[in-house]
Amino acid sequence: MIPKEDNFEQLYMNYYSALCYFAKGIVGSVEEAEDVVEDVFLKIYQSNRTFETTDNIISYLYTATRNESLTHLTRNHRTKERQLRYNAELPQNEQSHINAMIQSEVLRAILAEINNLPGRSGEILKLSYLEGLKNADIANLLGLSEQTVKNLKSKGIAVLKTKLSPDIFMLFCLLYKFR
Amino acid sequence: MTAAEPNIHRIVQLIRAHQLGELDNRAQIELNEWRIEDPANEMLFSQLNDLVFLNSNLIELSKYNAQASFEKFKATHIEVAQASFPKRYAFLKWKYALGAAAVLALVMLSILFFVKQDIINSTPKVTQQTDVAPGKVGATLTLADGKQIRLSEMKNGASLQQAGIKISKSASGQLTYEFAEVKGSGSMVNTLSTAKGETYKVRLPDGTLIWLNAASSLTYTANLLQHNQRVVHLDGEAYFEVAKDQRHPFVVVSNGQSVKVLGTHFNVNAYKDEPQIATTLLEGAVEVSMKGLCKRIKPGQQVVTEGKSLRVNQVNVDDVTDWKEGDFYLNHVDFKTAMRKIARWYDVEVVYDAAVPNDLEYGGWMSRKNNLSTVLKAIEGTGLAKFKIEGKKIYVYN
Numbered sequence: 203m204i205p206k207e208d209n210f211e212q213l214y215m216n217y218y219s220a221l222c223y224f225a226k227g228i229v230g231s232v233e234e235a236e237d238v239v240e241d242v243f244l245k246i247y248q249s250n251r252t253f254e255t256t257d258n259i260i261s262y263l264y265t266a267t268r269n270e271s272l273t274h275l276t277r278n279h280r281t282k283e284r285q286l287r288y289n290a291e292l293p294q295n296e297q298s299h300i301n302a303m304i305q306s307e308v309l310r311a312i313l314a315e316i317n318n319l320p321g322r323s324g325e326i327l328k329l330s331y332l333e334g335l336k337n338a339d340i341a342n343l344l345g346l347s348e349q350t351v352k353n354l355k356s357k358g359i360a361v362l363k364t365k366l367s368p369d370i371f372m373l374f375c376l377l378y379k380f381r
Numbered sequence: 382m383t384a385a386e387p388n389i390h391r392i393v394q395l396i397r398a399h400q401l402g403e404l405d406n407r408a409q410i411e412l413n414e415w416r417i418e419d420p421a422n423e424m425l426f427s428q429l430n431d432l433v434f435l436n437s438n439l440i441e442l443s444k445y446n447a448q449a450s451f452e453k454f455k456a457t458h459i460e461v462a463q464a465s466f467p468k469r470y471a472f473l474k475w476k477y478a479l480g481a482a483a484v485l486a487l488v489m490l491s492i493l494f495f496v497k498q499d500i501i502n503s504t505p506k507v508t509q510q511t512d513v514a515p516g517k518v519g520a521t522l523t524l525a526d527g528k529q530i531r532l533s534e535m536k537n538g539a540s541l542q543q544a545g546i547k548i549s550k551s552a553s554g555q556l557t558y559e560f561a562e563v564k565g566s567g568s569m570v571n572t573l574s575t576a577k578g579e580t581y582k583v584r585l586p587d588g589t590l591i592w593l594n595a596a597s598s599l600t601y602t603a604n605l606l607q608h609n610q611r612v613v614h615l616d617g618e619a620y621f622e623v624a625k626d627q628r629h630p631f632v633v634v635s636n637g638q639s640v641k642v643l644g645t646h647f648n649v650n651a652y653k654d655e656p657q658i659a660t661t662l663l664e665g666a667v668e669v670s671m672k673g674l675c676k677r678i679k680p681g682q683q684v685v686t687e688g689k690s691l692r693v694n695q696v697n698v699d700d701v702t703d704w705k706e707g708d709f710y711l712n713h714v715d716f717k718t719a720m721r722k723i724a725r726w727y728d729v730e731v732v733y734d735a736a737v738p739n740d741l742e743y744g745g746w747m748s749r750k751n752n753l754s755t756v757l758k759a760i761e762g763t764g765l766a767k768f769k770i771e772g773k774k775i776y777v778y779n
Contacts, residue, residue, distance in 0.1 A: 214450075215447050218450055219443070220442065223442045232444065236445065236450065244454070261389070297419065300389060301422065301425050304389055304396070305428075312397075313443055
């Protein structure tokens, strides 16, 4: 049996953002979405529940988040307006819930990979684009010379170019002004 | 969860594989079955493959800080801190990891969605009064007698006959010319024209296919022939796939230039508000002449009129025929040229503030199916310029 703590922490770190994104679709605000998801995780933590497969956990998380979001909507008077809008715009059926899950999961998968960039070039690209750090700062942080940072960065981008289809690489250059 | 429900994780896996171009036939079929099941599925699928949609939603997703939240959670709810939690959390190996090379490809695709802190904090504001929908398929056919037919209004499957030539709109909406009888004067002049915001595809009697871009017009006799040559007059931009007919060379005339071809695929850009005419060859061979000058080019080459001379360039053909595939391909394109492409497709006018420099360069690719504000937001994200849409005008400033 996997120790409860590890499992829970991993679950939290891996799914928190995607569940907030999913919840925001229902409750309408970032802050409320975060409250909802924190409540969901608290309930899981306190329930001592175990799951058989990862699939089950994920479905459970999303369903619990959806239920919690709807509860928050009815509870909170300020969000009555949003509830009306939600009811009007979205068909409350299983199908749209499933598709909303699919959407969140696809985005989560992509973003997760960003956090898992391998190698030093990857680390530097991450610091450069994710954190917006300048080469000098990266050099300080990693204990490298600025030239080394530049070289590793170029290497990373060169590899990137060979791995992406030309139009996607183009969009990357467009959006991040990389030359 | 009932047994009948589609396996969500399988669908997610399939969509990711599609994004990476790694679907095998079986998986492709599975994915298509899901897509067809419900229009909502198809809509979701196309959103998840739209880079603009993905980009903005990934930015939204990355706003949430799991680590900070967990620290808070830990402090509030987890009383006994046993062994200190390791600072760097080992992430679960994804079920969707598809092998080293695939993971690398996945990672590379994801780098696309890196988020700069300043982009999160200052989302570009395209102030708008109304948004502008993208252009559509449509054209107007003007017959020899002056009668005008709006082709988007002509029903699929409908046809009309004029002097031995039958003009019909196929079930798929394509305009086709056929010879209904051999006799009859095929010399009646027709003009096919598109307004700003329209494109159209037509099939001529000889089998030649022509894609007409926005704000363009094509004039030709119904049987195409003039002095044993197949001749069309073009004002604007069109892409040609000319049917082979060695006895009758195909000639495209625009603004004093003529392009002579023998069964080829090429693009002519001859907008009056562009400084040059550019003829780009994809397949086959063409000869471009103007005022006694003549240049023959090979695939991948382009002839550009330069004042009174013709210049041959090597080009990236995707750059030139983007519009035909439904995209704007604006890599290393001069900013104002890019804006002209946008103006024609959305049927708007661009007004530049005096402070906007002439020499901005813009690089990238965008689907023409997006609303105008989406396209402009993406450009604003690069910091090149800021936009304001007011009705049919785009104001550009720095």
